[in-house]
Amino acid sequence: MRPADLPRELADRGIWWQIIGFTLVGCVSLAILEVFAGSEFWAYRWFTTAVTRLYWAFVIPLAGLFEEARKMFETKMEIRRVARAKALAKARDEGLREGLRRYSSRMAEARQRFGVRDEATGVITLPLTSEVEEFLLGESDETA
Numbered sequence: 001m002r003p004a005d006l007p008r009e010l011a012d013r014g015i016w017w018q019i020i021g022f023t024l025v026g027c028v029s030l031a032i033l034e035v036f037a038g039s040e041f042w043a044y045r046w047f048t049t050a051v052t053r054l055y056w057a058f059v060i061p062l063a064g065l066f067e068e069a070r071k072m073f074e075t076k077m078e079i080r081r082v083a084r085a086k087a088l089a090k091a092r093d094e095g096l097r098e099g100l101r102r103y104s105s106r107m108a109e110a111r112q113r114f115g116v117r118d119e120a121t122g123v124i125t126l127p128l129t130s131e132v133e134e135f136l137l138g139e140s141d142e143t144a
Helices: 008-012 015-035 042-052 055-114 130-137
Strands: none
């Protein structure tokens, strides 16, 4: 059976995590049975009974264990994603505030240095000369 043939619910439930988990449990069980073969220790005898005669009884609990582990990792990934989004939003807001502050101070300095005051209205205009353009588009003293 290919993953494309599975119902969407099974694919969403992390069938691959379960397949990998059962494979690991099987490999570890085989290794334990081989390494401790012939042991008379009570824990090994219980393990041998569980693995060779009662394996079917552990299929559902193991599937539940793997499913909960998958959900736990999804939750942690979601928490990290939200924290990353908050950090990026905070950095963007700080950058915008800093940019606005630099823009305001640069424009105030440009008005002070190059501004022309209209005597009738009192409005200060900033003529767009090459000198003003170079000042506004050039590097500021703060970043140098």
